[in-house]
Amino acid sequence: MPGKHNDNDAARQTPMSMTLAEKIIARASGRERVRPGEIVTCEVDLAMMHDSSGPRRQIPKLAELGVDVWDAAKVVLITDHFVGERDELSIEIQSLTRDWAAKRNLGGYHEAQGICHVVLPERGHLAPGMFVVGGDSHSTTGGAFGCFMTGIGATDMAGVLATGSIWVRVPQTLRVRVDGVLGDGVAAKDVILAICHRIGINGANYMTAEYTGSGVAAMVMDERMVLANMAVELGAKCGIVAPDDVTCAWLAGVGVDVADAQTWQSDDDAPVAREIVVDAAELAPQVAAPHSPENSAPVNAHAGTPIDQAYIGACTGAKLDDLRMAARIVDGRRIAEGVRFFVAPASVRINEEAEREGVLDTLRAAGAAILPSACGACIGLGPARLGAGEVGISSSSRNFQGRMGDASSQTYLSSPYTVAATALAGHIADPRDYL
Amino acid sequence: MSESGRAWVYGDGINTDLLAPAAYLKGSMEELAAHCLQDLDPDFARSVKEGDVFVAGDNLGIGSSREQAPQALQMLGIRTVLAKSFGRIFYRNALNLGMPALVCADTDRIRSGDRLRVDATAGVVENLTSGETLACESLPPHLVEMVADGGLIPHLKKKLAGGR
Numbered sequence A: 001m002p003g004k005h006n007d008n009d010a011a012r013q014t015p016m017s018m019t020l021a022e023k024i025i026a027r028a029s030g031r032e033r034v035r036p037g038e039i040v041t042c043e044v045d046l047a048m049m050h051d052s053s054g055p056r057r058q059i060p061k062l063a064e065l066g067v068d069v070w071d072a073a074k075v076v077l078i079t080d081h082f083v084g085e086r087d088e089l090s091i092e093i094q095s096l097t098r099d100w101a102a103k104r105n106l107g108g109y110h111e112a113q114g115i116c117h118v119v120l121p122e123r124g125h126l127a128p129g130m131f132v133v134g135g136d137s138h139s140t141t142g143g144a145f146g147c148f149m150t151g152i153g154a155t156d157m158a159g160v161l162a163t164g165s166i167w168v169r170v171p172q173t174l175r176v177r178v179d180g181v182l183g184d185g186v187a188a189k190d191v192i193l194a195i196c197h198r199i200g201i202n203g204a205n206y207m208t209a210e211y212t213g214s215g216v217a218a219m220v221m222d223e224r225m226v227l228a229n230m231a232v233e234l235g236a237k238c239g240i241v242a243p244d245d246v247t248c249a250w251l252a253g254v255g256v257d258v259a260d261a262q263t264w265q266s267d268d269d270a271p272v273a274r275e276i277v278v279d280a281a282e283l284a285p286q287v288a289a290p291h292s293p294e295n296s297a298p299v300n301a302h303a304g305t306p307i308d309q310a311y312i313g314a315c316t317g318a319k320l321d322d323l324r325m326a327a328r329i330v331d332g333r334r335i336a337e338g339v340r341f342f343v344a345p346a347s348v349r350i351n352e353e354a355e356r357e358g359v360l361d362t363l364r365a366a367g368a369a370i371l372p373s374a375c376g377a378c379i380g381l382g383p384a385r386l387g388a389g390e391v392g393i394s395s396s397s398r399n400f401q402g403r404m405g406d407a408s409s410q411t412y413l414s415s416p417y418t419v420a421a422t423a424l425a426g427h428i429a430d431p432r433d434y435l
Numbered sequence B: 001m002s003e004s005g006r007a008w009v010y011g012d013g014i015n016t017d018l019l020a021p022a023a024y025l026k027g028s029m030e031e032l033a034a035h036c037l038q039d040l041d042p043d044f045a046r047s048v049k050e051g052d053v054f055v056a057g058d059n060l061g062i063g064s065s066r067e068q069a070p071q072a073l074q075m076l077g078i079r080t081v082l083a084k085s086f087g088r089i090f091y092r093n094a095l096n097l098g099m100p101a102l103v104c105a106d107t108d109r110i111r112s113g114d115r116l117r118v119d120a121t122a123g124v125v126e127n128l129t130s131g132e133t134l135a136c137e138s139l140p141p142h143l144v145e146m147v148a149d150g151g152l153i154p155h156l157k158k159k160l161a162g163g164r
Ligand code: SF4
Pocket: A080, A081, A115, A116, A117, A136, A138, A313, A314, A315, A316, A374, A375, A378, A379, A396, A397
């Protein structure tokens, strides 16, 4: 009876095969399983906010609802957007945020400790399998730790704070397989910029971008965070990397013991909507021209373009490993005459560690100015804001028109290696020439 | 029956930095709204009128999670946004604010200044200037009630009151 046999076969293959993101959504929504396209309501394990999206936006909404946070222990508040700004409005926002936190027993309040997406895992708030929302689009970064973490707007956040739950449409999955090992001077940033170019900005709209393959397995956590962080540049709802020994060791270092890493893996036969493969060994350093990350091309395409400023910063490109990359390139050299070189380590802890290792000394000796650990120039604030007509290269994630300064300024995006090489040359340069 | 409004038509990739420039995020919504889209069309914020319709191509509202992007449009009088596709957070934000965000494959057929009448529930756009009728994807059913209530906050308020 072939028909019956086939039925059994199908039943054996598909009963529970799910991707990692689907498993987390199923758990959070109290279901055995979920399928892409279904709309479910999930209980939130953690909600993260920063000073721009946080209390100043939430206080009036919660007041209108007549409720307070559903579970303060599951709320983490981190100030980063207006840190270092000394104008009256910024100071007002900081104190309002601080007062709100002081009145509640929050799961965490980290003031001026660095950029939220980096501080959140650094302070042990994330673990594989968690369902997390963040009041910032780059909240996808948390997926590097095997969480489902997505960015939401202020009213959605008010709904979460009031009820502890949120609706989601179960996303389809784009599987990005990185095969092989990246060449020297090539980084995760080059992988994600190449993908932005290949599938287009928003090319994975509403989807989960799951990163797998030997190239991802070989990456340190700081590099995996870049892939998850910029999943949002593909339009994805989340970017995710299944936990492995590298994840568990990193988390153990911040006091998080993971016992269930095996639970939080995609099934081999879980259906995905699309798979793209990146040949790591073939990949050249990438540079994204203004005004979109999808305008990426191998560095040669832009080599020689003069720049005014090189910036190592943001949640995307100023973690410890990023600073080490930059230091390796500039070690014993001087930046070009007439170029400004700014480095804003992504967190205070990273700053301390980079100081201890001598990485900051190397950068300073080359001519870098070290800026506070905050969003800064990534959103056009602080001393590294670009002026009219200026050209910058940055290790951050977005180069939309006007984002990093004046509407007439131009921003190129690249890896920290390429930013550093460009600072030395005074024009866009291939970092492999400086290794 | 919905009122008609004037169409403001823009292209692909209108991002949240254009709609809500970061330099004004700290200040009041009124000030921010006055700078909405200034780098692309300085005339927009000055001239848009209550009841107008914002029309774009692909990827409207990609970028940041800042809700001030759809909120600025709403504050300036925009009552509906139409696009071929949306950034996902912008889409949720618009609906959460009670502003219908409709996916319409044919926004190329609309010209700036056309008078449009939008029926969000039915998913139909009538172009009163050209006489054409365009179809949109209808809103997911669980969101129709939320948008009708005026957004997530009034909707939750109603639900919380009902639960007591
Ligand atoms: S550093 Fe830039 S991308 Fe990261 S959270 Fe801050 S503003 Fe957003």
